[in-house]
Amino acid sequence: MKALDELTFDNRFARLGDAFSTHVLPEPLDAPRLVVASDAAMALLDLDPAVAETPVFAELFGGHKLWAEAETRAMVYSGHQFGGYTPQLGDGRGLLLGEVYNQAGEHWDLHLKGAGMTPYSRMGDGRAVLRSSIREFLASEALHALGIPSSRALCVIGSDTPVWREKQERGAMVLRLAHSHIRFGHFEYFYYTKKPEQQAELAEHVLNLHYPECREQPEPYLAMFREIVERNAEMIAKWQAYGFCHGVMNTDNMSILGITFDFGPFAFLDDFDAHFICNHSDHEGRYSFSNQVPIGQWNLSALAQALTPFISVDALKEALGLYLPLYQAHYLDLMRRRLGLTTAEDDDQPLVERLLKLMQNSGVDYTLFFRRLGDESAALAVARLRDDFVDLAGFDAWAEQYKARVARDGDYSEEQRRERMHAVNPLYILRNYLAQNAIAAAESGDNSEVRRLHEVLSKPFEEQAGMEQYAQRPPDWGKHLEISCSS
16 A cells, blocks of 8 residues: 555646646645545555545645645536536636556546636635535445446545635535546537647547547547447436436536536435436426436537537437437346346336336335335335335236236245345435535534445445444435535
8 A cells, every 4th residue: 555655646638738727726725634535535546544644634635735746737628507508617626636547557537626716717716615525525435336437535625714605614625536537528618619639639638548449440539439428328327227316417517438526416316206306506407317318318419519520420420329228228227136137028117117106106215115125025025115105006006017027037035136136226325414414513523424424325235233324214304405506
């Protein structure tokens, strides 16, 4: 394991030059201190977890110190926000500290969010507050533990720095890790500003560093776009299968690698509601839970438009046509496994859809239903879950179809069924009220709840002794928390 001063930098994005980013130094936080750190994320950099408790750790990720090899850059990009194009966005409060490569040869961006003003801050102060930093940290690591492609979060650093939002709060920084922080909006920026040379340089950068296998194809750029389409289809299928709502699917929040990042007003479903809107600022429901699938395609179409200098329109349309079938295949595969099925039948999709409709009309807890469905045999499980539903006749009809489907699937013991289903159906998810409880404690100076919640969420499928309170249905107030873009 390495110490902090032993990290090896290779700042490939910074070498693209000033057309792609601007050199900015982070603005230090007052009295920086560790709130929480992820041992698993630190391992990606070969860091000894013990260094998180040292003063220099908080100083580095609180903006007070830098490695000599770091090249801090604020990236420029644009994007479609709630459907409207904004010509210039960029890292308004984030900084790419540099790229570190580990002993396995992997490159990881060190991206510090809340690092202060940049040329792209517009009317903002460049800061992030403690609550949003904790939420992003927890979400990044929780999604990864669920198997959903995501950026990672190494730590949150708190401070005494005052920051004004709806009220005065304290500033914080979260260090994010990803193989790249390049977004759909990067390509849009150079396309719409008519900078073909820089756009070609960006495309070569992404192709060579992140999709090198596409170089072997007859049309490398087209192969790369197809891969981006497939990765996003799979990512969003996992969002939908696990009830995750991103909340702000602007094209500047969409990763060129098909990973979840830029967490804002996200939420996991408590009671199943296909029309759930997690972002209090999304008045028209553009980014509602059920809209995430078509919005994913809309965003890929926006990226396709920006790639027309490299790929024919017909080829782009053909590649875009893969999105919905790929999404459906990934989604249905995961939902089959969540139902305990190991084979495929033509009527599986209607079986899933009928269940979700019943859950919608009865306010059934989405996560706990699937977990309890795997606790025992199909017959006993549906009998115990029956009382959660309002339409008993409808549920009984579905239950008979489900039991028959399970019987056709194969002859498995109750223990085999439980083990297989519990491996894909989490007991613990990042419910908003759990995050809020941890945030409230941290804002009062007690970081133990954030750390405990992070530890629980790092093993979402394993029942953990003494952690029953994290596997309960939320209280009524916990289902109605308002989460907005303000952070």
